[in-house]
Amino acid sequence: MRLKRQRLLKSIGMILAAAILVLGLPWNAHVSCAEGQQDDLTAYGTGQSWIIDRADLLDEEEEQILYEKCQLAYDTYGVIVAVVTVDDFGGGDILEWQKGLFAKHPFPAESENGIMLAVSMSERDWGIQTIGSAQRVFNTYGREQIGGVVVEKLSDGDYYEAFAEFADLSMQFLAEADAKEPYSEEHPYRESVPVWLIIAVAFVLSLVISTLIVNIWKKGMNTRVVQNEARQYLKPGSFQLTRSSDIFLYHTVSRTPIPKSDNNSSSSMHSTSSGTSGKF
Amino acid sequence: MDFVEYKCPCCGDALTFSSRAQKLKCASCGNEYEPSAVEEWEAAGKSDVEPDLHWEYQKEAECAKRTEDGKYICPSCAAEIEVDEDTISTKCPYCDNVVVIKATASGEYEPDCMIPFQVDASDAKQKMEHFCKGKRLLPRGFKDKSYLKNLKGYYVPYWLFDCEAQADMSFHTTRTRCWSDSDYNYVETSHYLVQRGGEMTFYHVPVDGSVEMEDATTESIEPFDYKDVTAFNPAYLAGYETDKYDVDAKTAEKRAKERLYNTAESALRNTVVGYETVVPKRRQMDAQSGKISYALFPVWLFEMVYDKKKYQFAINGQTGKMVGELPVDKGAYWKYLWGFTALGTILFSVIGILLFGGVL
Numbered sequence: 001m002r003l004k005r006q007r008l009l010k011s012i013g014m015i016l017a018a019a020i021l022v023l024g025l026p027w028n029a030h031v032s033c034a035e036g037q038q039d040d041l042t043a044y045g046t047g048q049s050w051i052i053d054r055a056d057l058l059d060e061e062e063e064q065i066l067y068e069k070c071q072l073a074y075d076t077y078g079v080i081v082a083v084v085t086v087d088d089f090g091g092g093d094i095l096e097w098q099k100g101l102f103a104k105h106p107f108p109a110e111s112e113n114g115i116m117l118a119v120s121m122s123e124r125d126w127g128i129q130t131i132g133s134a135q136r137v138f139n140t141y142g143r144e145q146i147g148g149v150v151v152e153k154l155s156d157g158d159y160y161e162a163f164a165e166f167a168d169l170s171m172q173f174l175a176e177a178d179a180k181e182p183y184s185e186e187h188p189y190r191e192s193v194p195v196w197l198i199i200a201v202a203f204v205l206s207l208v209i210s211t212l213i214v215n216i217w218k219k220g221m222n223t224r225v226v227q228n229e230a231r232q233y234l235k236p237g238s239f240q241l242t243r244s245s246d247i248f249l250y251h252t253v254s255r256t257p258i259p260k261s262d263n264n265s266s267s268s269m270h271s272t273s274s275g276t277s278g279k280f
Numbered sequence: 281m282d283f284v285e286y287k288c289p290c291c292g293d294a295l296t297f298s299s300r301a302q303k304l305k306c307a308s309c310g311n312e313y314e315p316s317a318v319e320e321w322e323a324a325g326k327s328d329v330e331p332d333l334h335w336e337y338q339k340e341a342e343c344a345k346r347t348e349d350g351k352y353i354c355p356s357c358a359a360e361i362e363v364d365e366d367t368i369s370t371k372c373p374y375c376d377n378v379v380v381i382k383a384t385a386s387g388e389y390e391p392d393c394m395i396p397f398q399v400d401a402s403d404a405k406q407k408m409e410h411f412c413k414g415k416r417l418l419p420r421g422f423k424d425k426s427y428l429k430n431l432k433g434y435y436v437p438y439w440l441f442d443c444e445a446q447a448d449m450s451f452h453t454t455r456t457r458c459w460s461d462s463d464y465n466y467v468e469t470s471h472y473l474v475q476r477g478g479e480m481t482f483y484h485v486p487v488d489g490s491v492e493m494e495d496a497t498t499e500s501i502e503p504f505d506y507k508d509v510t511a512f513n514p515a516y517l518a519g520y521e522t523d524k525y526d527v528d529a530k531t532a533e534k535r536a537k538e539r540l541y542n543t544a545e546s547a548l549r550n551t552v553v554g555y556e557t558v559v560p561k562r563r564q565m566d567a568q569s570g571k572i573s574y575a576l577f578p579v580w581l582f583e584m585v586y587d588k589k590k591y592q593f594a595i596n597g598q599t600g601k602m603v604g605e606l607p608v609d610k611g612a613y614w615k616y617l618w619g620f621t622a623l624g625t626i627l628f629s630v631i632g633i634l635l636f637g638g639v640l
Binding site: 233 | 495
């Protein structure tokens with residue numbers, strides 16, 4: 001009886017061990033995949049959001065704000081504005097990877113016009129890829145303007161600010177192209193300054209100029225100048241030098257290090273006909 | 281036994297003689313000096329006080345002509361006139377004749393020389409009016425030109441200083457040299473003791489002898505053209521106000537000394553060339569044949585008190601040069617300041633919004 005009980009327990013143990021082994025294999029495999037994650041394009045089906053945050057750089061609230069900005073762009077201009085973050089896009093050209101991603105239609109709408117900012121954290125790659133008519137709106141000049149602003153914030157680790165700036169700038173570029181013409185070297189983009197700042201600067205500038213003018217007037221009311229010398233009462237030709245000696249005493253030497261110029265720029269960018277990318 | 285101690289010109293530490301280098305060496309900063317250079321440096325630093333100059337007065341005073349009870353007799357109508365002690369000339373209240381009171385008290389001076397007025401009252405008023413024209417900050421009272429009533433012709437007492445001066449001055453100067461290698465920029469600063477001596481002759485350096493006249497006013501209307509200097513003649517005083525000096529020559533010497541020292545320093549400093557910095561270290565001067573003369577020079581004077589402050593405006597009665605200080609209406613000052621600021625803020629804001637606000 002005791003032997004039977006021992007066999008039963010042994011059998012249950014073996015079954016449990018086998019079950020753990022069988023269940024454990026795919027679990028381990030999933031962990032190893034997450035550690036050396038390479039994003040498989042097939043994993044992106046038609047999605048629910050313009051923001052795909054695989055690298056987990058944003059919290060829910062930030063994602064929601066960005067989603068609303070991108071949704072507004074799509075609703076207004078019918079252009080996809082999207083942000084994708086991954087741990088590792090798999091190497092190669094990030095712009096090609098983005099092109100492939102666009103083809104998989106991972107965003108809420110299947111528009112043929114769009115702009116996507118992608119960030120890959122493993123090699124600190126970023127890329128702005130465009131498709132369809134968005135290539136005209138976000139030409140090389142435009143992508144480099146947006147990229148310049150975005151990469152600065154990415155380098156500082158301000159990911160949400162970078163993505164929000166990307167969405168806002170995309171909206172501004174779309175609006176300008178819709179109202180007039182796309183920003184270009186001939187029609188350059190200028191960052192608009194807040195009105196309160198313009199008024200504050202105008203006030204300070206006016207105050208300085210006014211103070212200058214009124215004080216020049218005030219100074220003109222007093223033309224008196226104390227004469228500390230009597231040079232005009234020196235008889236012409238009467239000055240004669242009678243002694244002249246220059247004695248060296250000592251010298252001091254100071255040195256300052258020459259600052260070395262740092263050419264290892266980590267935020268250079270290059271552009272193709274439809275995209276702009278670089279490192280941050 | 282006396283010990284001699286020299287201090288390092290660079291760091292002030294004590295110097296010791298190095299028998300190997302045959303120089304004075306500083307253990308603190310490592311500099312080495314020729315003994316003669318250190319002696320000169322020490323000598324240049326010793327005299328902190330600038331010596332006074334010596335002057336002789338031109339002539340003794342003449343006694344005043346007045347009655348026993350201190351009044352003066354008008355030479356035209358023989359009336360007795362009362363004047364205060366500082367008055368040299370005045371108008372007789374009985375016959376309107378200008379009475380010249382030569383000298384007022386024993387021990388005082390009669391002027392040695394003078395320059396007569398050459399700018400008349402109408403010219404002076406015209407110049408004054410022209411100067412005030414367009415001055416937006418003038419108080420309202422100036423608009424009716426009533427201020428011109430306050431303009432008066434006035435012989436200002438001056439002391440004139442003449443001398444042949446010998447000046448000896450030392451300067452601490454520096455010269456720099458710069459170079460670089462692949463890692464550092466270097467700056468070498470060499471320090472020198474520069475000594476200059478010179479002779480120069482000053483003629484009639486004026487210092488006003490009136491407490492009422494501010495130095496800034498009397499010095500600003502300079503120079504007077506000494507070609508027109510004549511011996512004192514009371515006839516020139518007719519029609520103008522004249523006061524005896526109330527700043528004596530001894531007091532005026534201080535201002536003359538300042539101006540002569542500054543002129544000598546400037547003249548000698550101009551001969552110190554090739555240095556980046558020149559700082560005076562010692563100034564010494566001696567005046568030979570120093571003479572002081574007492575003179576009267578013509579000035580058109582305008583004075584007023586505004587907001588409890590005295591304002592003085594003067595026109596050189598010989599050359600017509602105008603200087604002075606006019607009162608500023610504080611209300612007008614702030615009105616213009618804030619008015620321009622408001623106008624500018626609107627204008628610049630509109631331009632700013634058009635250019636940088638994303639409108640254009």
